[in-house]
Amino acid sequence: MDFKAWRLPVFYCLLLILITSPARAQNVLDDIEEEDRLDTPVNGEQAPNLVSETIKTISPSKKIFILTNENQSFTKGDFISLLLANKLVCRALVAKTTPEKLSGIKIVKIYNLVLWKQLALGKEVLVLKGDDSYYTNKEKAPENDKTKNKKDESKLQSDEDLFNSTSLSGNEDDQSFDENSKRLIKPDNLLSVNVGLIQGKDVDGSKKNYTQINGAWAYQLTDNIWAEAGVGTNTVRDYPFTGLDTRLINIEVKAKYTFGAPFYSYIQPYVGYQTILASSPGAGTDPGDGSRSPEQLAQELQMVQDQKKSTVIFGVTILKRIVPGWFVRADLGTDIINGGLTIEF
Numbered sequence: 001m002d003f004k005a006w007r008l009p010v011f012y013c014l015l016l017i018l019i020t021s022p023a024r025a026q027n028v029l030d031d032i033e034e035e036d037r038l039d040t041p042v043n044g045e046q047a048p049n050l051v052s053e054t055i056k057t058i059s060p061s062k063k064i065f066i067l068t069n070e071n072q073s074f075t076k077g078d079f080i081s082l083l084l085a086n087k088l089v090c091r092a093l094v095a096k097t098t099p100e101k102l103s104g105i106k107i108v109k110i111y112n113l114v115l116w117k118q119l120a121l122g123k124e125v126l127v128l129k130g131d132d133s134y135y136t137n138k139e140k141a142p143e144n145d146k147t148k149n150k151k152d153e154s155k156l157q158s159d160e161d162l163f164n165s166t167s168l169s170g171n172e173d174d175q176s177f178d179e180n181s182k183r184l185i186k187p188d189n190l191l192s193v194n195v196g197l198i199q200g201k202d203v204d205g206s207k208k209n210y211t212q213i214n215g216a217w218a219y220q221l222t223d224n225i226w227a228e229a230g231v232g233t234n235t236v237r238d239y240p241f242t243g244l245d246t247r248l249i250n251i252e253v254k255a256k257y258t259f260g261a262p263f264y265s266y267i268q269p270y271v272g273y274q275t276i277l278a279s280s281p282g283a284g285t286d287p288g289d290g291s292r293s294p295e296q297l298a299q300e301l302q303m304v305q306d307q308k309k310s311t312v313i314f315g316v317t318i319l320k321r322i323v324p325g326w327f328v329r330a331d332l333g334t335d336i337i338n339g340g341l342t343i344e345f
Contacts, residue, residue, distance in 0.1 A: 050126040069103040083126040089115040187344040190218040194340030224258040240303035246280040264321040278307035
């Protein structure tokens with residue numbers, strides 16, 4: 001074959017390779033740089049790990065949520081953030097976890113009101129434990145790096161922080177609810193179950209204290225002013241006569257005002273009205289065996305009436321917080337001496 005015949009085509013091929021090679025190399029470099037840009041962390045931070053959990057319960061005030069904790073990635077005292085569509089929705093504090101892989105959380109900040117309104121029972125959310133600055137930095141212009149030496153706030157420093165409202169009101173986790181800070185007890189409802197001593201009459205007419213189980217529901221009408229309704233009952237054995245029993249029903253309404261006290265306690269002086277109803281079906285009824293005279297039957301009816309009462313009452317209720325949402329309660333008043341448990345909601 002004549003070398004001159006195919007020399008020109010070979011020359012053009014070599015020239016084409018030399019021209020296209022830099023372009024191809026440039027394209028590869030561009031691809032590498034593009035991947036590097038995609039993988040580059042925000043402000044030098046790697047994307048945090050997220051876990052998927054489900055909302056099981058939402059309180060009427062929408063301040064308390066119960067989430068599944070199937071991944072067991074967070075525990076009591078952790079700060080967590082909830083995300084939808086890879087965007088921050090809200091910030092929360094884990095107040096309690098259970099062996100059933102459920103966690104109760106208290107919302108302390110709302111990031112996105114539109115997404116917040118989408119939270120509902122059964123909704124799956126992404127959960128981020130600890131610092132969420134990776135996502136907040138994506139949504140605002142980069143700032144000077146002030147967080148390199150920042151103290152880790154993903155854990156409460158002590159159990160007391162659970163009861164310290166100031167620990168939830170800093171710049172990082174400020175509540176965005178329109179709550180009135182004058183309220184010492186934030187929720188509107190208190191439900192109590194108690195055992196107390198109520199004063200009544202003995203068969204000889206003297207005063208006697210009887211044990212009574214009672215319950216009460218209090219509602220916060222306005223800042224620190226409460227209205228409470230309560231009812232209790234007990235049975236007085238062998239009154240007004242041996243073999244007869246008398247049933248007492250105690251009905252009370254109270255107005256209270258809350259004052260703060262040390263050691264996460266609250267004092268509630270009250271004024272109210274008490275009505276005690278008494279009934280004994282066998283009292284005053286002739287058994288037909290001549291064992292009781294008409295005078296005795298009339299006396300029995302009068303003794304049942306003596307147990308009835310309607311009067312103004314005064315006293316004080318003391319609430320001592322033991323865990324978030326729960327109190328021990330004591331009542332010292334002209335109506336009753338009481339002790340029990342109270343839950344807020």
